[in-house]
Amino acid sequence: MDTTEYIASGTLEFYVYGLLPEQENIEVSELAKKHAEIAAEILSIEKTVINLSYAVAPPLSAENFERIRAKLIEKHNGVVQLQPKRSLSGYIGWAAAVVLMIGLGIQSYKYNEATDELNTATVQRSKYEVLVADAAKKNNEHEAALAIVRDTLNTPVKLAGQAVAPQAYATVYLNKAKGEIYVDVAGLPKAPEGKVYQIWALKLDPLTPTSIGLVDDNEANSGVFKMDNYQGAQAFGITLEPAGGSKTPTMEQLYTLGKV
C-alpha cells in the first residue's frame, strides 16, 4: 500500500483525536503494526497535540494530585492496587487472618510513610518548577535587554534627573533607521501606587511632545521597555502621570530629560 498517500489523507490525525468509527480505528492500529512510518507519524501527531494542550493549560495546583489520590482511596479502596481479582474462599482460618492483619498494619504504616514523602516531593517539585520558569523568564528578559544595549545601530540618549527628582536617570536607545525606541528606566524611583511613567518623544522647535508609551511597573523586569516607533525625535522626556497616562505631559512631574 502507498503509506505516503495514506498519511497525507489526514486519517491518522483523526485516529489520534479519537474521531474515527471503531472499525476504522482497528484498521489503523493494524496498519501501524505493519508499517513503521505510519506508527511514527501517529506518535508525531500525538506528541504535537499533547504538547499543544499542555502548553495552553493554566497552571495546575500541586494539591490536585493529592485530591485525586484521596478520591481513589475513598471510593475505590486504594490507588496503588488495581482492584485485584480475589479468589480467596472461606477456608482461610483465623491464624491466616491474624497474620494478614499484622502484615496489613506494617504495609499501611510503610505506605503512609512513603505517601507523605511523595506528597512533599510533589509539592516541592511544583515550587521548583515555578522558580525555574521564573528564572528562565528573567534570564530571557535580561538577554533581550542586553541585546538592545549592545546593538551598535542603537544610539544611547542619556536622560538626566530634573528638579522633582535630581537623582533619577534613564537611557533611551534609539534606532534612527527604523525609528525603534527602547527605554531603560532602572534609574527611576518606583512609581507610586496609581501612577505610571509616561515616555515622550519631543520635537524642539516648536516644542511638540508625543507620547510613545507608558511604563507602569518599572521594577517588574529588567527595566528595558520597547516604546512605540517614532521617527525624528530630537529629545526625550519622562513624566509621572496618573494611571492610564495623560494627553500632554505634566511638566511639574518631569523626572528626566535628554537631547538626542
Next chain:
Amino acid sequence: MTQEQLLEQIYKKDGKAFTALYDMYSKSLYGVIFNLLKDKEESEDVLQDVFVKIWKNIDTYNEGKGRFFTWIVNIARNSSIDRLRSKGHNNSKKNLSSDNFVHILDYNTSVTSRIDAIGIKEFINKLKPKCIKLIDLLFFKGYTQQEVSDELEIPLGTVKTQNRNCIGELKHLLQD
C-alpha cells in the same frame, strides 16, 4: 516514558504507575477540560473525576482500538461536556464554538509550561484563523467531520486534509 512502558507499569500494578500516569497526561487533559469549561476550579474538579474514571476503567482500554492518549482524551471531553450539561449550561456542543484554545492562553499568566507560553502564543497567533478553529473544534472539542464542515462551511471531503496541514504547521514548533 512511552505509552507502552506506562501501560506495562499499570498492568503490573506498580505503585508508581499512578504518579507516572498523572505526570504524563494531567496537564494536557487539564488543557482540554479547561478549554471546554473555562473555570479553573471546576476544571480541576472534572480532572479529578477523569483520573478516577481512567483508573477505575483501565481494564476496558483496548490497545487494538486506539492510542491510550486518545482513550483518555475522550474521557476528558465527555466528562467536561457532561459537566456543562448537568450545570444547566444546556449548550451541548453548539455554543462551545464561540471560544477556542487560543483564548485560554489569556488566562494563563504564569509561565510554568515546558514550552514558553508567550512564545507559543506568538506562534499560535501566526496560525491561520481557520487552523485555530479546525484544531479547536476537532481535537479540543471532539466535533465530527460533518459538524466541522457545517460550522466552518468547508467541503466535507477537505476537513481531514485541511486539519492535517494545520497540524503540520504546529509540529515544527511543538516538538522538542
